[in-house]
Amino acid sequence: MGGKHYFPLTDQDRQEMLSVIGAASVEDLFKDIPESVRFKGELDLPPAMSEPETLKHLQELAGKNKHSQNMVSFLGAGIYDHFIPAVIKHVTGRSEFYTSYTPYQPEVSQGVLQAIFEYQTMICQLTGMDVANASMYDGGTAVTEGAIMGCGATRREKVLVSRSVSPFYRAVIKNYFHSRGLQLQEIPLRDGCTDREQLAEMLGDDVATVVLQQPNFFGMVENMNGLAELIHEQKAVFLVAADPISLGLLQTPAEYGADIVVGEGQCLGVPASFGGPVLGIMAAREKFVRQMPGRIAGETVDSEGNRGFVLTLQTREQHIRREKAASNICSNEALVALAASVYLAVMGPQGLREVAEQCLQKTAYAREQIMALKDYSLTFPGINFKEFAVTVPGDPTELNRKLLEQNILGGVDISSYYPELQNTMLFAFTEKRTRNEIDTLVTELEGWK
Amino acid sequence: MRKTKALLFEMSRSGRQGYSLPPCDVPEKPWEQLLPEPLRRSAAPALPELSENEIVRHYTELSTRNFGVDTGFYPLGSCTMKYNPKVNEETAVLPGFAGLHPCQLPETVQGGLELLYNMELSLKALTGMDRFTLQPAAGAHGELTGLMIIQAYHRQRGDHKRNRVLIPLSAHGTNPATVSMAGYEVVQVPCDDRGLVDLEALKTAVDDTTSALMLTNPSTLGLFEEEILEMAKTIHEAGGLLYYDGANMNAIMGYTRPGDMGFDVVHLNIHKTFSTPHGGGGPGGGPVGVKERLVPFLPVPLVDKQDDRYFFNYDLPESIGKMHSFYGNFGVVVKAYTYLCMLGAEGLKQASTDAVLNANYLMNLLKKRYYLPYDRTCKHEFVLSAKPEKKKGAGAGDIAKALLDRGFHPPTVYFPLIVEEALMVEPTETETKETLDSFARAMEEISTVIDKDAEKVAHGPYNTVVGRLDEVLAARSPVLRWQKA
Numbered sequence: 001m002g003g004k005h006y007f008p009l010t011d012q013d014r015q016e017m018l019s020v021i022g023a024a025s026v027e028d029l030f031k032d033i034p035e036s037v038r039f040k041g042e043l044d045l046p047p048a049m050s051e052p053e054t055l056k057h058l059q060e061l062a063g064k065n066k067h068s069q070n071m072v073s074f075l076g077a078g079i080y081d082h083f084i085p086a087v088i089k090h091v092t093g094r095s096e097f098y099t100s101y102t103p104y105q106p107e108v109s110q111g112v113l114q115a116i117f118e119y120q121t122m123i124c125q126l127t128g129m130d131v132a133n134a135s136m137y138d139g140g141t142a143v144t145e146g147a148i149m150g151c152g153a154t155r156r157e158k159v160l161v162s163r164s165v166s167p168f169y170r171a172v173i174k175n176y177f178h179s180r181g182l183q184l185q186e187i188p189l190r191d192g193c194t195d196r197e198q199l200a201e202m203l204g205d206d207v208a209t210v211v212l213q214q215p216n217f218f219g220m221v222e223n224m225n226g227l228a229e230l231i232h233e234q235k236a237v238f239l240v241a242a243d244p245i246s247l248g249l250l251q252t253p254a255e256y257g258a259d260i261v262v263g264e265g266q267c268l269g270v271p272a273s274f275g276g277p278v279l280g281i282m283a284a285r286e287k288f289v290r291q292m293p294g295r296i297a298g299e300t301v302d303s304e305g306n307r308g309f310v311l312t313l314q315t316r317e318q319h320i321r322r323e324k325a326a327s328n329i330c331s332n333e334a335l336v337a338l339a340a341s342v343y344l345a346v347m348g349p350q351g352l353r354e355v356a357e358q359c360l361q362k363t364a365y366a367r368e369q370i371m372a373l374k375d376y377s378l379t380f381p382g383i384n385f386k387e388f389a390v391t392v393p394g395d396p397t398e399l400n401r402k403l404l405e406q407n408i409l410g411g412v413d414i415s416s417y418y419p420e421l422q423n424t425m426l427f428a429f430t431e432k433r434t435r436n437e438i439d440t441l442v443t444e445l446e447g448w449k
Numbered sequence: 450m451r452k453t454k455a456l457l458f459e460m461s462r463s464g465r466q467g468y469s470l471p472p473c474d475v476p477e478k479p480w481e482q483l484l485p486e487p488l489r490r491s492a493a494p495a496l497p498e499l500s501e502n503e504i505v506r507h508y509t510e511l512s513t514r515n516f517g518v519d520t521g522f523y524p525l526g527s528c529t530m531k532y533n534p535k536v537n538e539e540t541a542v543l544p545g546f547a548g549l550h551p552c553q554l555p556e557t558v559q560g561g562l563e564l565l566y567n568m569e570l571s572l573k574a575l576t577g578m579d580r581f582t583l584q585p586a587a588g589a590h591g592e593l594t595g596l597m598i599i600q601a602y603h604r605q606r607g608d609h610k611r612n613r614v615l616i617p618l619s620a621h622g623t624n625p626a627t628v629s630m631a632g633y634e635v636v637q638v639p640c641d642d643r644g645l646v647d648l649e650a651l652k653t654a655v656d657d658t659t660s661a662l663m664l665t666n667p668s669t670l671g672l673f674e675e676e677i678l679e680m681a682k683t684i685h686e687a688g689g690l691l692y693y694d695g696a697n698m699n700a701i702m703g704y705t706r707p708g709d710m711g712f713d714v715v716h717l718n719i720h721k722t723f724s725t726p727h728g729g730g731g732p733g734g735g736p737v738g739v740k741e742r743l744v745p746f747l748p749v750p751l752v753d754k755q756d757d758r759y760f761f762n763y764d765l766p767e768s769i770g771k772m773h774s775f776y777g778n779f780g781v782v783v784k785a786y787t788y789l790c791m792l793g794a795e796g797l798k799q800a801s802t803d804a805v806l807n808a809n810y811l812m813n814l815l816k817k818r819y820y821l822p823y824d825r826t827c828k829h830e831f832v833l834s835a836k837p838e839k840k841k842g843a844g845a846g847d848i849a850k851a852l853l854d855r856g857f858h859p860p861t862v863y864f865p866l867i868v869e870e871a872l873m874v875e876p877t878e879t880e881t882k883e884t885l886d887s888f889a890r891a892m893e894e895i896s897t898v899i900d901k902d903a904e905k906v907a908h909g910p911y912n913t914v915v916g917r918l919d920e921v922l923a924a925r926s927p928v929l930r931w932q933k934a
Contacts, residue, residue: 002796003788006532006724008881009803017810017882029805029826030704032673037710043703044574046567048793051536058787062545064560066553069544075552078774085468087501089542091508095726099517099533101525102730104861106920107913108853110454111515112729115508118457121930125494131929134730137586140774168774175748175770179597180632221488249480251490264774271542274561275551275775276586277732289927295730300923302916303908306453312923318589318626319864323635328626331587331720335728345457345504349493351468358473360483365475383484400554412552435474 002048066409068272072437073409076387076428077217078139078166079275080267082245082355083432088269088342098335102295106310107302112334113309116297119341126247126344127261128254129283134295135337136280136329139264140172143211143241145293145327146262146282147173150209150237151182152291152326158183159209160202162194164216165241167417173211192380192389193222203234209260213241214250217414218380219363219387219426221250228257237288244268244281244340246385248349248356260284269343270336279336290316293327295334358431359386362438366429369442376445379424387428389414389421393449396425406444452914454510458931461497467504495933514914515729516858522884524811526830526861526873527621527669529699529721531800534791537725537784546783551775555760561779562759565752568736568786575797576695576715577708578738582747584777588696591716591735592627592663594748597769598714598739599661599690600631601746605767608688611660615689617646619669619865621696633660640867644670644823652683659689666710667697667828669865669873671808681711690714690743698722699877700805700828703798713740723785734781748772803878804829807885811876814889818896822868830875832868833860838896842903845870848895850909850917855891 009017014026023029049057073081092098096111103109103116116134123132136142147159159177161170163186170186177184187202187210188195194212203210210231215221224240231238239260240253245267253261265279266272284292290313298312318325347355363384370376370390379389392399396413403410411425418424429438499507517523523530541547549561569581585591596614603611614628615636625635636654641647645668655662662684666674674680684691693712699722707715719725720733727733739747749768750761761776792800805828812831816824819833835845843851849859849872861873876885899906910917 001793001799003792003800004796006534006792006879007799007803008879009806013882014803014806017806021806021809021813023809023826026802026806029809032675032826032828033701033705034675034678036678037705039577039703039705039709043794043797045571045789045794045797048796049790051791054787054790055536055539057790058540058564058783059543059545061560061564062540062543064563065545065549066557067544067546067548068550069548073550075550077552079550079552081550083470087467087505090505091512093538094509094512095519095533096512096515096517098538098726098728099519100515100729101523101528101530101727104525105516105849105853105859106918107850107910107915108516108858109729110914111511111513114454114456114511114514115729117929117931121456121458122494122496124930125496137590137732137778138774140771141586141590166774168771171771172774175597175772176630179593179600179769180630221484225487247490247494249484249489251488255491271547271780272550273541273547274549274558274779276773276778277780278774289929296929298923299928300919302451302918304451304916306451306915308453308915308918310918310920310923312920312927312929314924317622319622321626322622323625323629325622325626325629328589328593328623328630329587330589330621330623331727331733332731333586333728334730334732335726336732338729342504342508345497345499345507346467346501347496348465348467348498349496350466350498351470352496353493354468354470357480358470360480361473361477362475364478364483383488397554404554404557409550409553409557431470431473434471438475 071407071409074411074427074441075409077412077426078168078264079272080428080430081432082267082430084269085346087346088339091342092335092339097338103311106308110308113297115338115341117309119337120297122341122344123281123283126244127283128252129261130286131289132283133292134297135333136282136294137333138276138278138280139241140169142262142280142282143169144173144176146239146260147209147211149260149288149291150239153237153288154208154235156206156208158206159211160185160187160207161211162187163189164194165211165213166217169241192218192220192382200230203230205234207234207236209237209239211239215243215246215385218389219384220380221383221385224256245356248352260288265340268340270339277333277336279333279340291326292316294329294332355431359429362429362433363388366438370445373446375449379421386430387426390425390427392423392425394423396423399448402448403444408441450912450914456931457497457507460503461499463498465498465500467499467501521856522880522888523858524860524874524876525858526875527696529875529877531724531877532879533724533726534788537787540787541780541783559759562752564783564786566754566759568782571789572736572738575702576738577706578715579741580744580747581736581738583736583782584748584772585735585737586773586778587731587733588716588718588735589623589627590772591737592623593630594737594772595692595714595716596627596631598743598746601769602743603660610658613658614660615654615662618867620663620665621669624663624694644672645674646680648676648679651680655683655687657688659687661690661692663692663694665694665697667700670823670832671827671830672823673828677710696721697829700801702801704801713743719781719785724788725781725784732778732781734778734785800878807876807878807880811874811885811889815892818893830873833872834868835870835872838899839870841899843899843906845872847907848872851895851906852891853910854912857888857891
């Protein structure tokens with residue numbers, strides 16, 4: 001039998017326990033499962049393996065993959081190959097953290113609660129918002145729940161989402177909204193950014209939330225100035241999905257008047273892991289806190305006046321409010337939020353700025369080199385932060401297959417998400433990419449076709 | 450014991466640095482040119498400035514202020530706080546898994562896809578369902594996925610009047626919250642005096658507006674719903690579907706399967722049943738399985754296999770769409786898969802056997818001193834009521850604090866709602882008899898103290914790093930971030 005080392009009961013224990021219970025055998029304890037639904041025979045699962053066999057099997061599966069440690073990756077589109085400081089895994093590997101549950105008993109959960117409180121503080125520092133929650137599942141669900149928050153706050157049911165917002169996020173919004181019967185309209189693109197004139201026309205007093213992304217899906221820094229006034233004139237809520245790394249340099253969403261800020265926090269020291277577990281960031285102005293989904297940690301005092309932390313404002317949540325809760329979220333991404341906290345503490349204001357500046361410089365360098373190539377063109381003119389869209393002379397999949405031969409994970413093919421953009425790819429350049437790696441990519445691109 | 454801990458921000462000193470980055474090796478442009486003035490933030494974020502050693506000591510101290518399964522017994526009902534095997538932690542961080550980008554070409558992620566494919570096969574066998582999506586990132590996320598599938602099924606049949614979902618009173622809070630998220634109305638179904646769903650009340654509540662019944666079996670009282678087939682028949686005859694909340698799957702593996710009980714949709718909590726750690730709140734995983742007629746509505750993509758090649762299948766025209774930006778919590782699935790590899794069929798059944806044995810044993814020890822409202826064979830958990838103790842001056846929440854003083858994590862308190870002053874105990878299969886005995890002794894001792902001096906218990910805990918925290922103050926005057934004084 002497998003997993004015996006996880007089961008401490010001995011046969012003698014079992015006998016003693018059964019006699020205390022007054023049962024003849026363990027089978028007696030399952031008598032309440034009617035015969036008609038009993039499972040007979042053995043479950044059709046692979047045979048149990050020992051620990052070394054299991055490890056070998058998993059290593060073999062992992063060994064069939066190409067990944068960011070044996071390849072040079074230019075993949076982005078929301079998940080990035082940033083540097084992950086060694087200290088992070090040593091902190092998240094403390095099993096007092098990772099083997100604990102949601103901190104319902106605050107007196108023995110001060111570690112996790114204080115870490116969440118610090119995380120919330122750092123997210124507020126980055127975004128300029130007043131409150132942040134303890135995390136959402138990912139960027140897509142954070143954007144979606146943020147849009148729903150706007151519906152709750154305005155008691156309206158229509159949301160405008162720019163087409164420059166990640167198609168991965170829009171797919172999630174679309175699904176949730178369809179189920180719930182909320183309305184969704186897409187704001188068209190203009191030169192790879194949100195069409196501001198169209199946005200102004202679409203805005204009305206029936207709009208709950210306007211959803212934009214900064215930098216947008218194409219890596220472009222949009223001009224956000226003046227939009228808050230337009231949106232607030234209609235008493236709608238302004239939501240921005242922001243890249244937290246970019247906030248080392250970029251204007252904060254608070255500075256341009258956003259009400260809710262969400263984002264994908266994977267870039268803050270978290271491995272890509274095939275897209276999960278990652279981190280949904282959510283922050284807002286204070287007046288939206290009652291509509292905010294998820295856990296929130298707050299400061300308080302104990303019976304002797306010592307500072308301590310608890311989960312608070314729980315009347316928003318499912319375990320108290322049931323069908324009237326702001327959301328159904330229960331488990332979140334707490335350990336990933338802890339990783340992001342350690343990352344931000346390690347980087348500090350200076351380190352985060354350096355990472356952001358290197359992204360900006362390396363992206364600018366790569367953009368210039370690729371633009372100089374015959375047959376390649378920048379899909380949209382403008383300001384790029386850490387990635388940009390390129391129109392390539394042929395099928396992106398073929399190009400990526402060719403790049404694989406040089407141990408390069410090429411760009412993300414975005415043609416299927418934007419039918420009007422044929423042969424278009426996103427290439428991302430984090431602080432980890434070296435000049436040499438970028439030059440190799442450029443040479444390979446030049447040699448293709 | 451009392452000891453406060455400075456925040457990162459209070460330890461910060463301007464000029465300290467915790468990072469090491471390479472110099473920028475591309476020809477640099479004045480960055481003002483790359484990012485014109487109005488696009489730049491006016492001041493740097495006020496993040497802390499600390500050296501690496503300070504950061505490590507900070508978090509190490511925080512970890513000592515936290516209780517996990519590795520610290521001690523954690524019988525938190527309905528959360529299945531079983532031991533989290535260490536090999537799981539090793540496999541999930543293998544570079545071939547942790548370093549995968551979700552947009553890679555399929556030929557570069559064959560191992561990852563094979564793992565997802567194998568995982569689905571195992572889940573199908575374990576539950577008796579026909580197909581699974583591994584995309585939902587948590588149990589509640591799985592519930593929403595499941596209800597959306599049910600909704601799509603009814604809509605596709607042109608059956609638009611089904612706007613209500615039935616839920617027993619004993620259900621987890623996520624169930625009614627999920628129902629609202631999907632735009633449905635909740636109809637509560639009462640329990641009978643055995644603690645089971647009141648079948649007659651259910652029959653009355655069902656009509657042609659019933660979309661589904663959401664059910665946890667065994668229930669949150671730890672009791673098996675013996676009339677499940679009759680319930681399934683009632684719902685199905687009215688044109689509704691049956692949803693299985695898999696929170697309590699740890700009780701029945703190898704003994705019965707939701708698919709054989711008549712359920713149409715199932716979610717599992719892999720962070721409960723399959724030993725992946727809870728991480729202080731997450732990440733979890735909530736795979737959803739369905740019967741054949743609901744397969745077309747599953748989220749995209751599914752993982753399929755053709756001629757020994759695995760691929761993401763997006764060709765599902767009736768799919769509800771996406772629930773997550775990518776494929777869910779893959780890293781958590783790797784851990785759960787590792788666990789299934791280690792246990793196999795016999796091991797999983799043994800897990801359920803010992804979980805139920807431990808629960809019944811502990812229940813029998815505790816019912817000598819505590820009131821057990823539903824006194825019958827339980828499954829993986831049972832619920833005591835501290836109503837008598839409350840009358841003496843110390844209720845379920847106070848007993849919980851007294852357990853903290855004795856080195857135990859308390860059971861879930863004040864849930865399920867149908868039991869007053871509830872203490873919901875789930876010991877799991879990974880605990881020794883000695884641990885259960887010592888927990889029972891601690892509970893007895895607390896009962897004795899309450900008889901003599903309930904006031905004392907009502908003001909605990911005494912041996913923790915902070916005393917009882919004022920939750921009312923926290924909610925009334927919220928301080929939700931640190932700000933410079």
